[in-house]
Amino acid sequence: MNRIYLDHAATSPVHPEVVEAMLPYFTQHFGNPSSIHFYGRETRKLLDDTRAAAARSIGAKPNEIIFTSGGTEADNMAVIGTAEARKSDGNHIITSAAEHHAVLHACYELEKKGFEVTYLKTDEEGRISLSELKESLREDTILVSIMYGNNETGTVQDIQEIGTILGSHKAYFHSDAVQAYGLASLDVNELSLDLMSVSGHKINAPNGTGFLYVRDGVRLSPLAFGGEQERKRRAGTENVAGIAGFNKAVELMITQRESRVELYRSFRIKLQDVLKENDVEFLYNGSSEHFLPHVLNISFPGVKTEVLLVNLDMAGIAVSSGSACTAGTMEPSHVLTSMFGKDERTRSAIRFSFGYGNTMEEIEKAANETAKIVKRLKK
Amino acid sequence: MHTRLNGKTPEETRVVIGMSGGVDSSVAALMLKKQGYDVIGIFMKNWDDTDEFGVCTATEDYNDVIAVCNQIGIPYYAVNFEKEYWDKVFTYFLDEYKAGRTPNPDVMCNKEIKFKAFLDHALDLGADFVATGHYARAAFNGEEVQMLRGVDNNKDQTYFLNQLSQEQMEKVMFPIGELTKPELRKIAQEAGLATASKKDSTGICFIGERDFKEFLSNYLPAKPGEMQTLEGEVKGKHDGLMYYTIGQRHGLGIGGSGEPWFVVGKNLEENVLYVEQGFHHDALYSESLTAVKASWISAKSVPGQFTCTAKFRYRQPDMGVTVNVKEDGTLNVVFDEPQRAITPGQAVVFYDGDVCLGGATIDTVFKNGEPISYL
Numbered sequence: 001m002n003r004i005y006l007d008h009a010a011t012s013p014v015h016p017e018v019v020e021a022m023l024p025y026f027t028q029h030f031g032n033p034s035s036i037h038f039y040g041r042e043t044r045k046l047l048d049d050t051r052a053a054a055a056r057s058i059g060a061k062p063n064e065i066i067f068t069s070g071g072t073e074a075d076n077m078a079v080i081g082t083a084e085a086r087k088s089d090g091n092h093i094i095t096s097a098a099e100h101h102a103v104l105h106a107c108y109e110l111e112k113k114g115f116e117v118t119y120l121k122t123d124e125e126g127r128i129s130l131s132e133l134k135e136s137l138r139e140d141t142i143l144v145s146i147m148y149g150n151n152e153t154g155t156v157q158d159i160q161e162i163g164t165i166l167g168s169h170k171a172y173f174h175s176d177a178v179q180a181y182g183l184a185s186l187d188v189n190e191l192s193l194d195l196m197s198v199s200g201h202k203i204n205a206p207n208g209t210g211f212l213y214v215r216d217g218v219r220l221s222p223l224a225f226g227g228e229q230e231r232k233r234r235a236g237t238e239n240v241a242g243i244a245g246f247n248k249a250v251e252l253m254i255t256q257r258e259s260r261v262e263l264y265r266s267f268r269i270k271l272q273d274v275l276k277e278n279d280v281e282f283l284y285n286g287s288s289e290h291f292l293p294h295v296l297n298i299s300f301p302g303v304k305t306e307v308l309l310v311n312l313d314m315a316g317i318a319v320s321s322g323s324a325c326t327a328g329t330m331e332p333s334h335v336l337t338s339m340f341g342k343d344e345r346t347r348s349a350i351r352f353s354f355g356y357g358n359t360m361e362e363i364e365k366a367a368n369e370t371a372k373i374v375k376r377l378k379k
Numbered sequence: 380m381h382t383r384l385n386g387k388t389p390e391e392t393r394v395v396i397g398m399s400g401g402v403d404s405s406v407a408a409l410m411l412k413k414q415g416y417d418v419i420g421i422f423m424k425n426w427d428d429t430d431e432f433g434v435c436t437a438t439e440d441y442n443d444v445i446a447v448c449n450q451i452g453i454p455y456y457a458v459n460f461e462k463e464y465w466d467k468v469f470t471y472f473l474d475e476y477k478a479g480r481t482p483n484p485d486v487m488c489n490k491e492i493k494f495k496a497f498l499d500h501a502l503d504l505g506a507d508f509v510a511t512g513h514y515a516r517a518a519f520n521g522e523e524v525q526m527l528r529g530v531d532n533n534k535d536q537t538y539f540l541n542q543l544s545q546e547q548m549e550k551v552m553f554p555i556g557e558l559t560k561p562e563l564r565k566i567a568q569e570a571g572l573a574t575a576s577k578k579d580s581t582g583i584c585f586i587g588e589r590d591f592k593e594f595l596s597n598y599l600p601a602k603p604g605e606m607q608t609l610e611g612e613v614k615g616k617h618d619g620l621m622y623y624t625i626g627q628r629h630g631l632g633i634g635g636s637g638e639p640w641f642v643v644g645k646n647l648e649e650n651v652l653y654v655e656q657g658f659h660h661d662a663l664y665s666e667s668l669t670a671v672k673a674s675w676i677s678a679k680s681v682p683g684q685f686t687c688t689a690k691f692r693y694r695q696p697d698m699g700v701t702v703n704v705k706e707d708g709t710l711n712v713v714f715d716e717p718q719r720a721i722t723p724g725q726a727v728v729f730y731d732g733d734v735c736l737g738g739a740t741i742d743t744v745f746k747n748g749e750p751i752s753y754l
Contacts, residue, residue, distance in 0.1 A: 306457075306458060311504060314504065314505070328457025329424045377503055
């Protein structure tokens with residue numbers, strides 16, 4: 001079966017050039033970057049080079065980058081690490097109901113420890129209200145965490161404007177930019193961000209890579225203790241080969257970003273056009289103006305998400321719902337629930353996400369196959 | 380078997396099998412795969428039992444399904460029927476207890492979930508058949524698909540499948556019906572299946588290993604009351620009528636000399652549990668019953684009167700009966716011999732030799748031609 005992978009927002013294939021860049025770091029340059037000998041110096045150089053490249057990619061300084069195992073660790077570090085470090089400054093955190101679980105569940109954990117969290121609702125496009133954010137800000141607010149682009153819907157928040165609103169408020173401003181990093185030009189100074197999470201495996205680097213940007217002077221309690229790696233903020237021997245891959249992936253990402261944005265924009269238009277040509281009833285879930293081009297969330301009224309996903313898989317098309325699973329079964333997506341409630345629209349949604357390797361032919365085929373299945377199921 | 384495939388080969392025939400993570404459905408999936416079918420394993424999540432540490436037996440069971448499917452080489456998915464299960468099975472379960480009867484949730488689960496919601500789901504996935512790991516057989520006799528007892532007399536589960544219709548039977552496969560449990564375990568072990576040595580689940584699925592009383596008390600208020608003999612002699616206190624079933628011996632806590640005591644009836648209005656002494660106490664015996672919600676496996680019309688054998692509870696030997704089908708579809712079932720501890724709410728299931736004919740829900744129990752007032 002010729003399979004089509006349209007789930008790049010979940011994870012993406014590692015680019016062959018990335019694999020190639022990693023290989024020497026498994027067998028040849030395998031030293032521990034903390035070691036004082038030649039082997040250590042070799043990999044330490046890689047670490048420094050990658051740190052500089054990562055910093056450049058977001059307008060930061062190299063010492064503001066902490067390598068992590070990915071987006072979840074970066075989000076946890078940002079939310080829990082700053083809350084712990086600023087306990088004496090305040091007790092209040094603001095985030096949104098549509099955040100990734102890595103932020104939401106970290107906030108739930110903080111609530112158990114006595115912190116107070118405000119979860120901003122989203123409108124039908126998945127955007128938070130800036131006036132509600134302003135009203136929620138309190139003297140004791142120590143952190144505002146709002147994701148850049150949503151992993152389920154692609155909806156982009158007005159991060160720059162939020163940064164302006166926060167202005168001289170003492171609250172730190174964190175953004176989960178895991179989905180956005182590969183496709184949006186991000187500058188932490190323009191966006192007035194204090195912290196930002198990035199993951200490698202969404203940009204064709206291997207799983208287990210990523211970083212947290214932490215602005216100079218931001219206080220952060222470590223979550224892991226041990227060696228003095230990452231300026232004592234993240235103990236543990238670095239994932240050297242992964243970081244070598246991440247370095248290459250960042251380089252590729254920067255050179256290809258604009259062309260990819262164009263390509264994915266044409267994919268999303270094509271996919272919807274084909275559905276229309278097939279007279280399939282569907283609803284676009286997301287923002288018409290503010291979106292990441294690689295995520296396309298669509299509801300097919302009258303068709304259940306899990307039935308559609310399984311049928312698509314059996315037809316060789318890999319997509320997802322973006323929602324959490326318990327024992328393999330789907331709970332209604334919290335992101336769509338924040339947009340539409342737990343109604344039919346939420347329960348009939350699937351997410352297509354585009355990435356490296358996808359072709360227009362694949363998109364057309366996937367759309368036609370989806371139309372065929374939806375029509376069969378609605379009979 | 381292949382006469383049921385409508386001219387398709389096994390390879391062209393998609394069979395969606397419900398997998399619980401137990402050894403029976405694991406072997407059922409393996410048998411289908413060996414027979415060459417296009418097999419898809421599906422785990423049904425019908426109940427959420429997540430505890431305060433986030434541990435959920437469904438997750439453990441699903442992990443077993445994944446392991447087995449990977450060993451066999453079939454794709455696997457899961458489907459959530461928690462809402463359907465709650466609405467159709469659990470609500471019925473509680474309502475029956477409230478009405479003073481003893482429900483059979485497994486019968487209802489097969490009728491409403493496994494062979495309805497799940498069957499519909501499987502058809503949506505392009506299934507030609509659904510399969511389950513029940514000890515029963517589906518056999519085409521040239522005209523219809525009959526339900527036959529599982530070859531393992533000890534394990535036969537047709538009692539729980541009595542409400543299936545011909546329409547459902549046409550879509551059903553029972554791959555392990557020809558096996559005995561020891562044979563099945565051996566197959567699982569020889570294939571090295573991850574579930575080969577897994578303990579069989581016992582009791583009502585959503586209660587699992589938990590204490591039945593404690594579980595039920597979370598949903599229904601327990602009203603303690605008196606235990607009396609039918610003559611009105613007070614013998615002690617009961618914890619709530621719903622915790623007792625007809626013929627039950629254990630948990631009464633009546634001391635003294637002589638034979639043990641047994642539950643013989645309930646008075647819902649007065650909240651009294653009737654008890655009498657002796658396993659064979661006359662009050663436990665009855666001669667006939669009426670049953671409602673009769674359902675027949677065959678699509679052909681049933682005769683107005685016929686003789687056959689019947690089971691009044693799971694794993695009980697068959698008893699000879701005469702069945703009269705009334706115009707409104709209710710049944711009058713007369714026993715060849717008086718029967719002990721017939722329990723309203725339970726299923727009465729009919730057999731002709733190995734063929735399961737269908738069944739109904741026991742409503743009223745009679746002795747000397749009169750309804751037994753204390754049941």
